[in-house]
Amino acid sequence: MDTTDEPLDLYDIAVLLNYERATTEPRFRHTKLREVALPGTRPKTVAFKAPNEHEWIDNDCTWVVLDQVPDQSSDRDLFSDFLPEGKKPGGGISEQELETLFYQVRCHDGGYINIGLLQILFNMFPNDTKLKIRHAPKNKSPGESYITSVTKRVIIEEPFMYPKTSMAIAILPENQLLVSGNMPNFETAIMGFGALDDPSDEVKSYLDLSSMQFGDAGRGPGLNGKQLFALDTTAEHQSRVMRTMGGNDPEKTPKTSGAIRGTPYDDWLTEVATRVKKKWDNRHEEHWCGHCGSPDATSKCAGCGQAWYCGKDHQKVAWGFHRGYCNKA
Known part of the structure; x- marks a missing residue:
């Protein structure tokens, strides 16, 4: 099948990138969940006092304690393996909240990492490659979609104030502590896209692969979305x-640029982007879950026969987006 003229689909690309990145994230490789302390509580299995904790802003802080198990044969970390064998979440944590935590941990402070990943991937395609952007449907109206180019993109560094949530991640046995959202000022990077025929370069669409660092509030796309990126x-x-957030920092203005310098993770990000490009190039022979990106996609949409899912749960979650593009909806 000749697919030369088919545009890249930003939504599908984001699903694939999210899966490949999250399941191979080097900062959290081979970690198992020991304990979760929800806002207002502290971990019970370890006594962990963060440096300068008295300077943290008063917001909803979630503590996550992870055990790193180095001798693992698996080439990736899966949500299904997040808990040690035989252990249940406990503490009133639901299956969906556990999934949120899995991605929230792996999106920790990930804005610039994900911008680097997108930059590497797009640079693997010719500059005249078309890019299709699809947004979630609203009520009974179909989602907005348009065709642009991979070059009609811009990196936006946004300064914010007073994040409403924070996360402290303790990784044992090295006693490593990663904290985000605990200071009054916060900056992250996302990628914006404009229409191909708009000379003003106005941003029409925003892609944030790290949106899940804010928990369920970061889910997307759309105002009531359930996806793992925005x-x-x-x-x-x-x-x-x-x-x-509490809003944008009034003393700072967002910075825009066409590219960022390399990151310490570029070798890994190049591997991720290469795998995603290969999957995209073979998209008519290989399938992936339209929600999480898993290659174990065995359930096909009975309506259009085009979308695949790893199970009924993810198919149901993804329907909020897919219904806008399923030709049988």
């Missing part, structure tokens, strides 16, 4: 900012 219109992006 692909938002301008209005949806502004709404998400207000749900996760």
